[in-house]
Amino acid sequence: MSEKCIVCPCEDVTLADVEQAIGLGYLDIDEVKRFTGLGTGSCQGKLCMVTTCQLLQTAQAADPQRVQRQPEAQRVPHPFTPRPPVVPVPLGVLAAGKGADRER
Amino acid sequence: MSARERMPASAAQLATEAETVIIGGGIMGLGIAYELGKRGRSDIHVIEQEYLTSGASGRNGGGVRMQWSTELNIRLMQESIEICRNFASELGINVWLRQGGYLFLIRSQQELSRLEQTVALQNRCGVPTRILTPQEALRVVPELNPSGFVAACYNPRDGVVFPWPFLWGYAHAASELGVHIHTYTKVTAIEVRGPHSFVVTTSKGTIRCERVINCAGAWSPAIAKLVGVELPNHPHRHEILATESLKPFLNPLVSVLSSGLYFSQSMRGEIVGGITVPDVDDGTVRLGSRLRFLEDMSAELLSVMPCLSSVRVLRQWAGPYDVSPDGLPILGEPDGIPGFYLVCGFVGHGFMMAPVIARHYAELLCGGARHPVFDRCRLSRFQDGSTEKEVMIIG
Numbered sequence: 029m030s031e032k033c034i035v036c037p038c039e040d041v042t043l044a045d046v047e048q049a050i051g052l053g054y055l056d057i058d059e060v061k062r063f064t065g066l067g068t069g070s071c072q073g074k075l076c077m078v079t080t081c082q083l084l085q086t087a088q089a090a091d092p093q094r095v096q097r098q099p100e101a102q103r104v105p106h107p108f109t110p111r112p113p114v115v116p117v118p119l120g121v122l123a124a125g126k127g128a129d130r131e132r
Numbered sequence: 133m134s135a136r137e138r139m140p141a142s143a144a145q146l147a148t149e150a151e152t153v154i155i156g157g158g159i160m161g162l163g164i165a166y167e168l169g170k171r172g173r174s175d176i177h178v179i180e181q182e183y184l185t186s187g188a189s190g191r192n193g194g195g196v197r198m199q200w201s202t203e204l205n206i207r208l209m210q211e212s213i214e215i216c217r218n219f220a221s222e223l224g225i226n227v228w229l230r231q232g233g234y235l236f237l238i239r240s241q242q243e244l245s246r247l248e249q250t251v252a253l254q255n256r257c258g259v260p261t262r263i264l265t266p267q268e269a270l271r272v273v274p275e276l277n278p279s280g281f282v283a284a285c286y287n288p289r290d291g292v293v294f295p296w297p298f299l300w301g302y303a304h305a306a307s308e309l310g311v312h313i314h315t316y317t318k319v320t321a322i323e324v325r326g327p328h329s330f331v332v333t334t335s336k337g338t339i340r341c342e343r344v345i346n347c348a349g350a351w352s353p354a355i356a357k358l359v360g361v362e363l364p365n366h367p368h369r370h371e372i373l374a375t376e377s378l379k380p381f382l383n384p385l386v387s388v389l390s391s392g393l394y395f396s397q398s399m400r401g402e403i404v405g406g407i408t409v410p411d412v413d414d415g416t417v418r419l420g421s422r423l424r425f426l427e428d429m430s431a432e433l434l435s436v437m438p439c440l441s442s443v444r445v446l447r448q449w450a451g452p453y454d455v456s457p458d459g460l461p462i463l464g465e466p467d468g469i470p471g472f473y474l475v476c477g478f479v480g481h482g483f484m485m486a487p488v489i490a491r492h493y494a495e496l497l498c499g500g501a502r503h504p505v506f507d508r509c510r511l512s513r514f515q516d517g518s519t520e521k522e523v524m525i526i527g
Binding site for chain 1: 142143144145181182183184185186190296300314315316317318335336374375376377421423426427428429430431433434440441442443444445446447448449
């Protein structure tokens with residue numbers, strides 16, 4: 029696969045960018061997200077998440093010492109924290125909800 | 133040393149002994165580690181409970197400003213922005229600094245007369261802040277709703293950075309200098325054996341050291357408790373959102389001090405901003421997102437910039453402010469524990485102050501000049517009452 033292969037089309041993050049992050053020891057998706065900017069564009073990770081998790085699963089499997097190095101890290105690839113809203117919502121719609129009488 | 137051991141993400145193993153242990157891999161911890169390393173004192177282990185950028189350093193709006201109400205903060209931030217300007221060439225990473233200014237909108241005559249003195253103080257320090265009429269402010273941001281404010285304060289030299297690369301820059305540079313960074317590692321106990329003698333227990337092992345630096349931000353009161361010190365600062369959830377990207381049109385960061393609203397356009401085109409929303413504030417670090425924030429933020433933002441009504445919100449998140457009672461940080465050694473250093477209580481502006489604080493802290497620790505900030509910001513001021521409140525705090 030060409031290293032110019034795109035992993036995150038919203039933010040133009042390539043396979044080479046993700047492999048660089050992995051090479052630096054960033055084996056958790058939260059680190060890769062913040063090192064490359066992947067998943068922060070208009071689709072919010074819907075297009076790049078699965079590919080990135082697959083790459084990280086391979087990298088984590090190849091690094092059995094990670095348990096000693098990062099004792100508090102999660103042991104399996106996981107999605108990064110989902111951020112509301114689930115779909116983009118206009119500011120005008122959200123502003124109209126202010127002061128609505130409901131449990132929040 | 134192998135390439136793997138030099139990696140900033142995760143040093144291979146904790147040493148049994150080191151000169152310095154820094155708790156917290158945020159911008160303060162990494163900045164101080166880098167500045168100490170630059171001065172030849174790189175026998176340092178940085179312990180981070182999660183990943184780099186996981187705390188407030190990776191969750192803030194990236195604002196950097198010289199507009200403050202105390203001379204101490206004004207002068208510190210003049211120096212910090214100067215460091216930011218050279219950061220890309222010094223550390224080889226683009227932090228996307230854009231000096232588009234800060235525009236504070238003023239909603240009442242009372243607020244205006246108070247800010248006139250503040251602006252005069254800034255001018256005396258050499259900051260080119262000006263008070264603008266609504267018509268003048270509209271020339272800076274033509275899209276503003278002109279009926280919402282009576283005047284504005286504008287310093288064209290304030291700006292915005294992208295926080296993430298800033299942190300990676302410090303981390304990688306510190307690592308190159310020999311600093312060890314341990315991510316996903318928790319500090320569980322600190323034993324004080326005597327002056328400048330500590331044993332720090334972590335989930336990765338135990339390390340003896342001469343010096344412990346508490347850079348844990350919102351988690352710093354919990355770390356201080358491990359050595360029996362009660363800190364007066366507390367965590368406060370601060371929420372923020374980003375919209376879809378727009379063509380560049382908004383030059384300054386715009387803020388309304390009376391509501392705590394602020395927003396700017398990032399170099400990626402998004403509108404990024406937040407607002408003050410009350411919270412429980414019971415000492416727990418809370419990072420959950422609330423619908424109430426989206427509603428309060430959108431309503432206030434549209435009252436200032438009605439043209440954004442159809443722009444869509446892509447995501448919201450939260451970061452922990454580390455709130456001190458008088459708005460100024462808490463620095464130096466608490467009485468009775470020589471070798472235990474505090475770097476906390478920055479109330480949401482720690483990111484912008486980190487470059488200058490890290491530099492002066494490293495000077496102090498290496499026996500160099502003692503910047504006045506260390507006397508002004510000592511912990512004991514809360515007992516002897518010698519505090520001066522910083523009022524230009526957003527959020």
